Amino acid sequence: MHQFKRRPLAAAILTLFSSAAAAQAQSEQTLPEVKVQGDSFRTETTTSATRTDTPLRDVPQFINSIPQSVIRSQNATTLTDALRNAPGISYAAAEGGTQANQVFYLRGFPLNQDIYLDGVRDLGEYNRDLFATESVEVVKGPSALIFGRGGSGGLINQSSKIANLLPHTEAAMTLGSFNQRRLTADSNFSTGESDAFRIVALVEDSGSYRYPQGVQKQGVAPSMRFGIGSGTEILLSYYYLKENSVTDYGQPTIPAAVTGTGKAGMPAVSARAYYGFSNNDYANYETNIFTARIDHRFNDTVSLRNTFRATDAKRQSESTISQTLVDSTGAALSPATPLSNLLAVRNHDGNRTRDNDDTAIINQTDLTWKLSVAGMQHTVLTGLELSREKLNRWNYTLDANPALAGVQTPTSNTPYLNPDPNTQLSYSKTPNLRSNANGDTVALYAQDQMELNKYWKALFGLRWEQFKALAQTMNYVTAALTAGPFQRTDRMLSGRAGLIWQPDDAQSYYVSYANSYNPSGELGVYAGTAQTSLTAVTQNLPPEENRNYELGAQWNVLQGLQLRSALFRTEKINQRIANSITNILELAGKRRVEGVEFELSGSITPNWDVYGALALEDGKIVKATVNQGNTPLGVPDVAGSIWTVYRLGAGWEAGGGLRYNSGFNLTDANNGSVPAYTVVDATLAYVQRKYEVRLNAYNLTDKLYYVGGYQNAPNRVLPGQPRSASVTLRYNFD
Numbered sequence: 001m002h003q004f005k006r007r008p009l010a011a012a013i014l015t016l017f018s019s020a021a022a023a024q025a026q027s028e029q030t031l032p033e034v035k036v037q038g039d040s041f042r043t044e045t046t047t048s049a050t051r052t053d054t055p056l057r058d059v060p061q062f063i064n065s066i067p068q069s070v071i072r073s074q075n076a077t078t079l080t081d082a083l084r085n086a087p088g089i090s091y092a093a094a095e096g097g098t099q100a101n102q103v104f105y106l107r108g109f110p111l112n113q114d115i116y117l118d119g120v121r122d123l124g125e126y127n128r129d130l131f132a133t134e135s136v137e138v139v140k141g142p143s144a145l146i147f148g149r150g151g152s153g154g155l156i157n158q159s160s161k162i163a164n165l166l167p168h169t170e171a172a173m174t175l176g177s178f179n180q181r182r183l184t185a186d187s188n189f190s191t192g193e194s195d196a197f198r199i200v201a202l203v204e205d206s207g208s209y210r211y212p213q214g215v216q217k218q219g220v221a222p223s224m225r226f227g228i229g230s231g232t233e234i235l236l237s238y239y240y241l242k243e244n245s246v247t248d249y250g251q252p253t254i255p256a257a258v259t260g261t262g263k264a265g266m267p268a269v270s271a272r273a274y275y276g277f278s279n280n281d282y283a284n285y286e287t288n289i290f291t292a293r294i295d296h297r298f299n300d301t302v303s304l305r306n307t308f309r310a311t312d313a314k315r316q317s318e319s320t321i322s323q324t325l326v327d328s329t330g331a332a333l334s335p336a337t338p339l340s341n342l343l344a345v346r347n348h349d350g351n352r353t354r355d356n357d358d359t360a361i362i363n364q365t366d367l368t369w370k371l372s373v374a375g376m377q378h379t380v381l382t383g384l385e386l387s388r389e390k391l392n393r394w395n396y397t398l399d400a401n402p403a404l405a406g407v408q409t410p411t412s413n414t415p416y417l418n419p420d421p422n423t424q425l426s427y428s429k430t431p432n433l434r435s436n437a438n439g440d441t442v443a444l445y446a447q448d449q450m451e452l453n454k455y456w457k458a459l460f461g462l463r464w465e466q467f468k469a470l471a472q473t474m475n476y477v478t479a480a481l482t483a484g485p486f487q488r489t490d491r492m493l494s495g496r497a498g499l500i501w502q503p504d505d506a507q508s509y510y511v512s513y514a515n516s517y518n519p520s521g522e523l524g525v526y527a528g529t530a531q532t533s534l535t536a537v538t539q540n541l542p543p544e545e546n547r548n549y550e551l552g553a554q555w556n557v558l559q560g561l562q563l564r565s566a567l568f569r570t571e572k573i574n575q576r577i578a579n580s581i582t583n584i585l586e587l588a589g590k591r592r593v594e595g596v597e598f599e600l601s602g603s604i605t606p607n608w609d610v611y612g613a614l615a616l617e618d619g620k621i622v623k624a625t626v627n628q629g630n631t632p633l634g635v636p637d638v639a640g641s642i643w644t645v646y647r648l649g650a651g652w653e654a655g656g657g658l659r660y661n662s663g664f665n666l667t668d669a670n671n672g673s674v675p676a677y678t679v680v681d682a683t684l685a686y687v688q689r690k691y692e693v694r695l696n697a698y699n700l701t702d703k704l705y706y707v708g709g710y711q712n713a714p715n716r717v718l719p720g721q722p723r724s725a726s727v728t729l730r731y732n733f734d
Contacts, residue, residue, distance in 0.1 A: 041611040041643075042562050042602035043067050048137045048157040050449065050459070051119065051146055051366055051381055057554045058449070060459055060498025060512035062566035062597055064138040070611050071130060073645050073655065073683055075174065075696040075728055077182065079115075079128035079136065079158065085641055086138040087597065087615035088153075090634040090664055091708030091718060105634035105708075107140065107570050108593040108619045109152035109546070113523060116147065116157040117239075117289065123360045123389055123523065124313030126287040127243055131184050131202035132221035134159045140597070141548035141570055142516030144494035145461040148385065148443055151516045152546040152572055153593070162237060163198035163225040165190050169733040176696075176726030179207035179214070194228045208246070209722055211274045212421055213282070216244045232296045239289040247281045247319040247352075248274070250710060250718040252344050252416065253672060255325055260335035264672035264714040268339055269417060271704060271719035275322040275344050277412075278421040283317035302369040311360040318398075319352035323715045325416055342416035348398060348425055349409045350432055355394040362387040377451035381461075385443040389523050394476060395433040402428045431476035437534075439523045440468045457500040459512075465492045469521025471534040486534040490519040490543050506556040513550075517543035520576070537585050538576070544587065546572050560603035561610075569594040571622075580625045590623040591632050600642075607647040612657075614640030627668040633712055638662040645683065656682035661705075672714025677705035679720065692730040699723045 043065035045055050056063065064086040076082045083089050083104070092103040092110075104111040115122045122128075130136075140154040147155060169187040174180060181204065188198040202219035223237035251273060254265035267273070290310045297303045324345040327337055366383040400408040410427040414420050447461030472484030498512035520538035552566035575589030595617035603609050619635035621627050639662065645655030659679040666672040680701055685694040702723035710716040 040560070040603060041067060041070055041609045041645075042560065043135070046137060048116075048119065048139055048159075049143065049146065050447065051383070052368060052379055052449065054449065056562075056564070057502065057508035058457060058500060060500055060510035060550070060552065061143070061496075061514070062140040062550065062552055062564065062568065062599075064140070064599060064613055065601075066136040066138075066611075068134050069609070070643060071133070071135070073685075073694075074643065074681070075683075075694060075726055077130055077174075079130065079133075079156070082130060082133075082136045083138070083156070084659055085611060085613060085643065087613045087639040087641065088140070088617065089138070090636065090639075090661075092634065092710055104156070105153070106138070106155075107153035107568075107595075107617065108591070108632045108635040109570070109572065110634075111151075111153070111156065114147075114150045114155035116155060118160050118291065118307075119146075119157060120291070120307060120309045120362055120364065121147070121360070121387070121389075122158070122289075122311075123358060124287050124289070124311050125315050125356055125358060126241060126285045126313050127245060128158070129202065129217060129219060129241060129243075131219055132161050132200045132239060134161045140566070141550060141568065142494070142514045142546045143496075144465070144492070144516035145445060145447060145463045145496045145514065148441065148463065148465050149467055149492065149517055149519055149522055149543075152518065153570055160223070160237065160239070161186065161198065161200050161221065162223045162235060163188060163196035165194070165196050165228055167734065170730060171733070172728055172730040174726050174728040176206075177724035178209050180726055181205050191224075192226075194230055195226045196224070196228060198223050202241075209272055209724065210248055210719070211246045211276065211281075212278045213246045215246065218242045231298075232294070235291070235293040235295075237291045237293075239287070239291075241285070241287045243283075243285045245283045245285070246276070247283050247317055248276060248718075249319065249321045249323075250716040251275060252322050252325055253715055253717055254339070254342075255333055255715070256671065257333040258325075258335060258337050258339075258342075262671065264666070266675065266706065266717065267719075269419075271722045273419055274421045275346055275414065275419045276320040276421060277346070277348055277423055277425055279423075280318055280348055280410075280425050281320050283315060283319075286314045288312045301371060302367070305364075305366045305368070307362075307364045309360070309362045311358075311362075313356070313358045315356040317352075317354065318348065320346050320348045321352060322346045323713070326413070339417060340415075343413040344416050344419060345411065345413055346423075347409050347411050348427070350395060350397045350407075353396045353398055353429070357392045358390065359392075360387065360389040362389075376453075379449040381445075381447040381449075383443075383445045385441060385445075385465075387439075387441040389439045389441075391435075391437040391523055393435040394431060395435070397430050397432040398427045399430075400425070400427045433473055433482060434476045435471070435473045437471040437521075437523055438469065439521065442466045455502055457502065459496065459498040459500075461497075462493065462495040465494070466490070467492070467519050467521065469519065469523070469534060471521065484534070486521075486536065486539045488519065488521045488534060488539045490517070490521070492517040492519070492543060508554040510552050511550070512552075513548070515545060515547045517545055518572075519543040533576075541576065541585065541587060544572055544574055544576060546570070557600075557602075558604065560606075561600065562602045564599045565597065567596050575624075577625050588623065589621075589625075591619070591621050593617055593619040593632065593635055598640075607649075608644070609646075610642065610644040612640070612642035612644075614638070621668060624668075627670070630668055630670045631665055633665045633667050634708070636662045636664040643681075651687050653685045653687060654683070656680065666709035666714045666717070667712050669714075672709070674706045674709070674717065677703055677720070679703055679705065690732050692728075692732075694728045694730070695725065696728070697723075697725045 174182040199222040204217040219241040226234040251267040259265040400410040443465040445463035470487040496514035500510040571592040574587040577589035641659040643657035663676040706717040
């Protein structure tokens with residue numbers, strides 16, 4: 001097995017932390033910044049969509065903002081948990097069978113590489129835990145002006161917990177179903193008049209409802225800020241997460257030959273049935289992220305921000321895929337085949353055994369100035385982004401009998417209705433292929449947020465981006481090329497335009513347009529062995545283009561409640577599809593998803609908070625060689641959730657919510673679909689100044705449901721969490 005070299009990254013970062021104070025530029029001091037995070041479910045401002053601190057009512061784009069108060073009350077621990085609150089997202093298990101590879105579908109388009117951390121692309125292939133996350137935002141529709149390539153249906157941005165001037169120290173312990181054991185700590189304190197240090201930590205050793213193996217995590221995220229509130233502020237932060245986890249391709253569906261309906265049927269087993277090999281399937285991760293940010297305010301109107309990010313994400317894994325069912329008697333499958341006769345064929349093969357070592361160096365520079373021209377107020381943002389991303393993958397050959405000629409895939413059949421995950425496998429493991437993919441970005445962008453008069457505002461922006469990609473595959477032992485090198489350079493001009501009408505402080509209406517591009521060489525950590533879609537053919541294809549048209553509104557309902565809505569059409573106008581005659585890829589496809597979204601957040605009364613979101617969508621494959629006229633995979637007609645908490649008094653609070661999905665197709669061919677489901681969750685808590693005890697219960701009715709499938713195929717699905725519960729004790733040391 002390839003051994004990763006240990007790098008002295010942590011030592012270098014700690015050195016930077018210790019020397020940063022001495023290197024801090026001296027500037028005129030003003031009142032230090034103190035931001036207090038409230039308990040409201042309502043979010044007033046965002047920086048995700050504009051890179052400036054902007055009220056949500058001034059952003060002509062629909063955004064689901066999931067604050068820390070919602071995350072805490074639900075005891076959400078992973079990014080996937082938080083995204084339950086954002087409708088329009090469905091899931092699929094990608095190559096490798098790891099949750100880190102799990103593809104999110106937003107508005108029917110895959111978010112292959114559209115996950116961000118503090119506004120910077122988060123390329124790493126790892127399971128994103130929320131221990132160091134303050135909030136999560138789902139930005140709907142193309143957002144290339146700010147974020148660059150990608151983003152057909154939108155993107156996900158995580159905001160980190162960073163140092164501030166409010167002293168606070170707490171620890172939390174969670175015990176729950178399936179041997180959940182989790183401990184977190186968060187300590188923030190000032191180190192000077194305008195300096196602060198914060199460290200957030202995680203230790204977890206838990207089981208899972210899906211597999212017999214356990215999951216272990218260790219994480220730490222220190223941050224230091226200098227000159228808070230002054231003319232020059234410096235932020236240094238480091239994120240480290242190590243995880244020993246398991247690979248999981250989900251459960252085989254019942255083949256169409258057995259259902260007799262022409263479509264695959266849902267598994268006739270519990271959510272806990274696991275079709276891998278507990279002694280052989282694993283996924284181990286180690287993620288390092290270092291960020292240095294400098295904010296300098298020249299005066300009241302001009303400011304500069306530079307953000308530098310270095311990422312190193314490693315993964316080692318072996319996976320088992322079970323996509324074939326056979327009759328134990330050897331007979332052909334038919335509607336007469338008893339389910340008790342079915343055997344699942346489990347292949348533990350080298351195509352899904354790989355090591356990753358992905359790195360990224362990204363630098364973003366933003367210059368913002370505020371000015372008044374002809375009676376109109378402008379906030380102008382100009383920026384430069386430079387980045388180099390590298391994906392390095394090692395593939396292995398697994399041979400169950402090296403003495404025989406050829407490769408004998410390690411495999412073992414198991415009863416479909418009662419799979420045995422403890423089957424022992426024996427095989428050799430030798431390096432096979434090594435794949436490399438590089439992506440270099442140079443981008444210039446400009447944005448103008450205009451206040452035309454008391455009632456009208458506008459936003460316009462353009463981004464010019466050059467993306468140069470190279471990909472190749474070589475024999476691990478001989479270093480001889482087996483594919484490539486393939487390379488392509490694309491220059492893309494994308495933008496956004498929006499007009500906002502605000503007749504009073506309680507209402508805001510907007511209309512907007514935006515586009516983005518998906519180049520053939522874009523790096524996708526979920527793309528399997530090749531890491532990019534670059535081939536001898538696609539290296540000659542220009543990028544796909546995505547467009548979004550949106551009409552939206554925001555109203556202040558009652559005194560503390562906010563209602564937001566948007567009518568949208570998102571489309572990919574030139575999708576890569578195979579020519580019906582030559583079977584060669586060309587830019588001739590088109591798919592569209594349109595619909596309406598709602599979000600309700602805030603306080604009904606001072607003691608009653610609510611967060612709810614709903615999406616109604618209609619998808620269509622408008623033009624394609626096959627499946628034309630069908631509904632794209634991962635697009636439910638209706639999806640939504642509501643979560644509410646009521647404070648009863650004397651420290652007691654109770655709440656709960658519903659999650660609903662009308663079901664969606666597993667494939668563009670519409671030959672398998674996930675049925676509709678409704679899941680009920682609840683919480684009960686006793687909250688005091690020094691401590692909090694919270695009970696969370698999930699899926700109270702023990703509904704058997706499925707959250708996604710696999711790679712546009714109908715033969716596997718991912719079951720949702722069965723009935724479970726957790727108890728969290730949180731202690732405040734202040």
